[in-house]
Amino acid sequence: MAELRLRALRGIGEIRPGERLGEVLTDALRHNDVVLRDHDVVAVCQKVVSKSENRYRELADETPTPKAVELAAICGKDARYVEVVLQQATDVVRCSRGVLIVRHKLGFVVANAGVDQSNIERGDERVLLLPEDPDASAERLRVHIEARHGVSVGVVVTDSFGRAWRKGVIGVALGCAGLQSLRDRRGERDRQGRELRITEVALGDQIASAATLVMGEADEGLPMVVISGLAAEAFDGHEPATALIRPAREDLFL
Amino acid sequence: MAELRLRALRGIGEIRPGERLGEVLTDALRHNDVVLRDHDVVAVCQKVVSKSENRYRELADETPTPKAVELAAICGKDARYVEVVLQQATDVVRCSRGVLIVRHKLGFVVANAGVDQSNIERGDERVLLLPEDPDASAERLRVHIEARHGVSVGVVVTDSFGRAWRKGVIGVALGCAGLQSLRDRRGERDRQGRELRITEVALGDQIASAATLVMGEADEGLPMVVISGLAAEAFDGHEPATALIRPAREDLFL
Numbered sequence: 059m060a061e062l063r064l065r066a067l068r069g070i071g072e073i074r075p076g077e078r079l080g081e082v083l084t085d086a087l088r089h090n091d092v093v094l095r096d097h098d099v100v101a102v103c104q105k106v107v108s109k110s111e112n113r114y115r116e117l118a119d120e121t122p123t124p125k126a127v128e129l130a131a132i133c134g135k136d137a138r139y140v141e142v143v144l145q146q147a148t149d150v151v152r153c154s155r156g157v158l159i160v161r162h163k164l165g166f167v168v169a170n171a172g173v174d175q176s177n178i179e180r181g182d183e184r185v186l187l188l189p190e191d192p193d194a195s196a197e198r199l200r201v202h203i204e205a206r207h208g209v210s211v212g213v214v215v216t217d218s219f220g221r222a223w224r225k226g227v228i229g230v231a232l233g234c235a236g237l238q239s240l241r242d243r244r245g246e247r248d249r250q251g252r253e254l255r256i257t258e259v260a261l262g263d264q265i266a267s268a269a270t271l272v273m274g275e276a277d278e279g280l281p282m283v284v285i286s287g288l289a290a291e292a293f294d295g296h297e298p299a300t301a302l303i304r305p306a307r308e309d310l311f312l
Numbered sequence: 313m314a315e316l317r318l319r320a321l322r323g324i325g326e327i328r329p330g331e332r333l334g335e336v337l338t339d340a341l342r343h344n345d346v347v348l349r350d351h352d353v354v355a356v357c358q359k360v361v362s363k364s365e366n367r368y369r370e371l372a373d374e375t376p377t378p379k380a381v382e383l384a385a386i387c388g389k390d391a392r393y394v395e396v397v398l399q400q401a402t403d404v405v406r407c408s409r410g411v412l413i414v415r416h417k418l419g420f421v422v423a424n425a426g427v428d429q430s431n432i433e434r435g436d437e438r439v440l441l442l443p444e445d446p447d448a449s450a451e452r453l454r455v456h457i458e459a460r461h462g463v464s465v466g467v468v469v470t471d472s473f474g475r476a477w478r479k480g481v482i483g484v485a486l487g488c489a490g491l492q493s494l495r496d497r498r499g500e501r502d503r504q505g506r507e508l509r510i511t512e513v514a515l516g517d518q519i520a521s522a523a524t525l526v527m528g529e530a531d532e533g534l535p536m537v538v539i540s541g542l543a544a545e546a547f548d549g550h551e552p553a554t555a556l557i558r559p560a561r562e563d564l565f566l
Binding site for chain 1: 314315316317318319320322405406408411413420421423472474475476477478479480481482483484494495512513514515517518519521522524525526528534541542543555556557558563564565
């Protein structure tokens with residue numbers, strides 16, 4: 059029996075700007091009696107990464123451009139919020155009532171450039187950007203784990219994105235270190251010796267979706283998950299999460 | 313600690329047309345010493361479902377229409393194969409060298425209408441269609457499990473699809489029974505009492521991606537997976553996998 063085990067760590071509080079996620083993880087592992095092993099993967103919710111990196115922006119500091127004002131009128135969002143979204147974006151993919159989908163400057167196509175405004179409802183005018191370089195955030199945590207725990211693990215920074223054709227959000231890998239986020243299986247054969255029909259597997263996104271199931275989806279519910287039992291081949295080389303981004307000109311589905 | 317456990321059952325052989333998947337599962341559970349519990353989910357790879365339902369088609373029986381011949385010339389595939397794909401499709405989304413993406417009559421946007429041609433390379437001219445009604449296939453297996461094992465479980469029929477914007481395939485739910493494939497979280501609040509930012513979660517797809525990780529992605533490697541530890545709320549009501557399909561006219565991303 060092949061077995062995969064996902065353990066979401068309890069007891070992780072609100073993350074403050076400047077707080078080191080490596081230390082938060084180390085404490086949470088101890089608190090939950092979890093020992094990391096080689097070839098485990100640690101999945102971390104984007105939001106705690108952004109908070110530790112102090113990716114807050116104050117809407118009061120923003121002066122919307124005419125383009126932000128125009129789009130805000132169409133989608134019905136705060137023009138200062140739209141301004142922050144546009145600063146994070148290279149293109150607007152779709153703008154309509156309640157909807158603002160962009161290509162983030164990191165390459166991801168995502169609603170509102172992933173800029174979180176969930177604080178606004180309670181009078182806090184800070185919004186939260188995605189991490190500046192999620193692959194680098196993942197790599198920093200991986201290096202910390204290797205140094206502190208003496209094990210070689212993968213790290214995935216997860217988020218939840220909507221997508222074309224299908225309803226509902228799913229987990230995606232925003233950042234990845236220490237494993238192949240995109241696994242090229244060309245040349246591999248199945249047990250009948252035939253070449254595999256499927257040649258590229260988005261391992262990072264599948265790991266993120268699995269982790270999101272146990273994070274409970276609630277913002278910051280259980281933001282760190284330890285995944286054990288992935289096939290060793292996943293760790294044959296490193297592919298950052300940027301490998302998962304299909305450049306617009308190569309898109310097969312559009 | 314919240315924990316999710318995925319166990320892929322070993323020892324499942326090639327599935328023959330007419331073979332009952334419920335019996336295959338029952339035997340495999342015994343062989344692997346796995347006992348199903350209420351609120352477990354059984355994930356089953358599409359290919360074994362299609363085989364048990366004898367969804368084979370002989371290319372020799374097909375006479376391509378002029379449209380199939382024309383598209384075959386563009387994408388460089390066998391015109392009889394393209395004919396079978398078109399019979400399963402309502403629209404062609406994209407046709408270019410090596411690429412034929414359609415909207416399947418079940419609603420999914422998928423390469424080659426999910427018609428598998430991996431046998432062709434070894435001289436077998438049979439192709440394999442998706443199950444005729446994957447939600448019904450899932451429900452039949454769920455009913456069998458309830459009757460035979462006395463437990464109330466979810467069933468997900470999984471496949472691997474490519475997608476817009478991102479590289480690599482991920483697991484998706486083709487069929488679903490006994491749980492909410494699409495979970496509506498409107499009105500729910502996080503632990504600070506704020507309304508959740510994300511309101512619809514594609515639980516079925518996330519479960520399929522998690523299961524695919526342990527199926528080993530290889531065709532028929534380990535086609536049945538038992539998933540334990542999902543939140544009980546996932547089973548508050550039933551949503552078939554068709555609930556995950558976004559009608560083209562409502563698509564936000566395109």
